[in-house]
Amino acid sequence: MQKQVPLTRLLTSPTEDESSSQQAQPREQQHHDANQRFTHTSSRQMRPHARKKTPVKPKTEIVKFPLAHTVSPTFGGLATKSFSHGGSDLPAYVADYTMNTILPRMLVHPTTSSSAWMEAYCQNPLSFHTFNFACAVHADLARNQIVRTRSREVLFHKTVAISLLNRMLTNKSNDLEIILVSVLLLAGNELDERSVSGLAAADLPGMHFQPHMPLCRWISVYGRMEGEPAHGAAMGLLVQQLGGLSKITMPGPADVIAFAELMWASPRLIRPNFTCFWDMDPSILRHHRIQSSEPGLPAPGRGFFTRIPGGLPSRALTTMIRLATIDRYMANCRSRRLQPDEMESLIATRNAVQHALLSLPTWDALTNEEKTYAHKQAYECCFQTAALYSNAVIMAFPPHLGWHVNFVYNLRSIIGPTPAEEWNDDMLDLLIWSLSVGALASFRTPERSFFEDCLKSVLRLRRITSWSEVQSILQEFLWSDAACRHGAAVLWASFRE
Known part of the structure; x- marks a missing residue:
């Protein structure tokens, strides 16, 4: 059982994405450098298999995880620059699971917003590896079976995503929205022991309430992950560099980031760092x-x-x-x-x-x-x-x-x-x-x-x-x-x- 410590109502913020790991943060930690290097990876990360030499050496950030024979029905005419087509069915699975399972409950107007997320997955290597890892974590927790997250292939994607994120932050990349989305996903999908071991309700001191909307915004999944304060600190700085949540042009991330902060602040009784993003009806x-x-x-x-x-x-x-x-x-x-x-x-x-x-x-x-x-x-x-x-x-x-x-x-x-x-x-x-x-x-x-x-x-x-x-x-x-x-x-x- 968690140590019973009286809560202090400090100021903090949350979010989702792990490669550049960051989630919700107390306001006092906002001095952290948003361009800091992200070096943490799972202790079970694996080194990729050696690949046969090819006539053209691929770019180091593009990992050739091939796609099955379902390119057209899965991706339509969208260009796939972040991976090659071949024998692995992982990209097709991730695309289907993300588009049809995760995003419909996460995005405002998902029908029109999700296409931008899919474009990032197909065309940006950082987004590709980040989504592959985040999707595995979500699927495991949603099904109460920690299987995919610990697989060699998924841990490899996590490692590569963190490496790419470090490189983009070090080089001060201007592609801040792609970085922000990856930080959001990676920080919001970081498992800890309580997330993994507390799979059965019988293992936990429960409550005798029946929530109104227990599946809304996937709170049943993301509400089970602790997150790190430093993640939110870096997330806040990235948002600040963009000029605030209202300046984010990609459809969806602003609302998700604001909600991720609310998820961080609510169980800790701390004031959210961002001003309120939503309007009351x-x-x-x-x-x-x-x-x-x-x-x-x-x-x-x-x-x-x-x-x-x-x-x-x-x-x-x-x-x-x-x-x-x-x-x-x-x-x-x-x-x-x-x-x-x-x-x-x-x-x-x-x-x-x-x-x-x-507040x-x-x-x-x-x-x-x-x-x-x-x-x-x-x-x-x-x-x-x-x-x-x-x-x-x-x-x-x-x-x-x-x-x-x-x-x-x-x-x-x-x-x-x-x-x-x-x-x-x-x-x-x-x-x-x-x-x-x-x-x-x-x-x-x-x-x-x-x-x-x-x-x-x-x-x-x-x-x-x-x-x-x-x-x-x-x-x-x-x-x-x-x-x-x-x-x-x-x-x-x-x-x-």
Whole structure:
């Protein structure tokens, strides 16, 4: 289990690509040179087989991995400068898997954006070797079988990609977008022991939530890889050299880089380094006002306004209500198939709200005016509980890296050992919500008993004896029955034993 260390909300950023390995970084590490040499390779890397001499000596960066007899159906009329045609079917497999499996869930408007990625694969040696390695890692984790990643051929591609990347950085190549995409892919596909050993859910302390969109943006795969802070530092410098995310001309990488940073920052509770890349859809946010008028159903996030003494600072209150709104909206979308434009709008709004949550100031960073009426314990409890719930349900992070263990540990320290005695009576509803989320997040862990016992004490103090009474409180905060129904049933059953 991951060491339980209280999280510090620093500033950082993430990304994907490994050859020039780089993923998410804390802001304080941005002084790293983006042109630094990348020398790390797997300890199991293999040297390529010696090839027979040919009349024309190939360029060192072009490795002659041949293609099967499927050039036309796979690549159409696209020129293939980065590899030759012959007996290996790897390029055809990688092209098919990337275009039909990975990119459709990763790119905005993949039908129009993916062609640029395929062109880079076919025409640029760095992209060719990078994609071959990254595709193998993705396929292995998606299938819970670490087979391709450790093969001689795939390790060879990783080694060559790193060598090419070092050369391009040393020579200060102007092809920064190709470098950026390769760094993104290689840094985002770096396996560690937890990624490999934690393949079975039974090996991990799980959570008792059912995420709204567990496969969205391949979070089930990329959310299982740790990454290195230095990767993000170099990534940030490359983006800076290009003039920012908005200056990237290749379709797709800007959104993927921004999301990779969000994936890095969310489990670590750190502020993203990049400014928010996404726009919120007003029609989704209006869902809050629509539901406010529905009888019998509390407006999303109403409890953050009515059940917290002194209230929350305006920025935090707005963020909490938007989180509750997007949570309710995503829960309603479970029962219908979204059109591509609807899905992209939903994902963009979700990401923007998550970015806003991570960007909230700590209590100490609030102004004196904001602290005047607010309560420190309530503020920190709201933030920690909302981040835990959002990561698990809204963002759908898997538990493989043990991020939730740290969140639960922090939440317990905020709540205190005897909350029923220490918390004011007018804060007990907030406490019921926080303890319930903590209990579901600590399923089958030693911390579970703490949340259960504290929740029992608070419910007795509030003289609550039925689940419907508890549910009516939870629904006013950040809580979806669709995501929590089973976990809540198990929790309530434990109270009846």
